[in-house]
Amino acid sequence: MSQLRPALILLVLLTLITGVVYPLLTTQLAQWWFPAQANGSLLEAGGETRGSALIGQNFTRPEYFQGRPSATGDTPNNPLASSGSNLAASNPALDEAVKQRVAALRAANPQAGGPIPVDLVTASGSGLDPHISPQAALWQVPRVAAARRLAQEQVRQLVEHQTSRPLLGFLGEPTVNVLELNVALDKLPQS
Numbered sequence: 001m002s003q004l005r006p007a008l009i010l011l012v013l014l015t016l017i018t019g020v021v022y023p024l025l026t027t028q029l030a031q032w033w034f035p036a037q038a039n040g041s042l043l044e045a046g047g048e049t050r051g052s053a054l055i056g057q058n059f060t061r062p063e064y065f066q067g068r069p070s071a072t073g074d075t076p077n078n079p080l081a082s083s084g085s086n087l088a089a090s091n092p093a094l095d096e097a098v099k100q101r102v103a104a105l106r107a108a109n110p111q112a113g114g115p116i117p118v119d120l121v122t123a124s125g126s127g128l129d130p131h132i133s134p135q136a137a138l139w140q141v142p143r144v145a146a147a148r149r150l151a152q153e154q155v156r157q158l159v160e161h162q163t164s165r166p167l168l169g170f171l172g173e174p175t176v177n178v179l180e181l182n183v184a185l186d187k188l189p190q191s
Helices: 004-033 092-108 134-148 152-162 178-187
Strands: 042-045 048-052 175-177
Touching: 042 178, 048 178, 134 152, 134 175, 134 178, 152 175, 152 178, 175 178
Parallel strands: none
Antiparallel strands: 042 048
16 A cells, blocks of 8 residues: 555656646647648648648649559548558559559650659559659659640749759759649749
């Protein structure tokens, strides 16, 4: 009985520290130091929230750049169903899915030349990747430029401007955030 009272006091004290004080403190510090990130890295355009820069969006209209395929089941880019496809490279279902994606991309991008970048036909590990390679974005330039009646060079320059470079010039790969690129595209004056 003499050990029960200190144990209960410690339980209550540690519960308050780790379950109340610590979460409130870290939440408040995150709000002060990193307010955009702490609130979901939301992008706004025209007074409305367009989405999070951290989660891929399902762009299907020809005037928008498309991201990586989603592996989140029936609802593309559903963060509640985040997962990879779990299909091995030797799986015939993966081969068939890639073939279908290639055919759909070729049909939607008849003026694009060269091989289709792999990140446009394969899902990321989470199924929610918001980034594509600069090559994948540049491959889509003819379709987007034609749909928006813009010069291809103007759209290429926008892709170049929206390309994030590797940290310190060598850590990571260059990437393009599809949502940020499409929001910037919407801000361009139409011809």
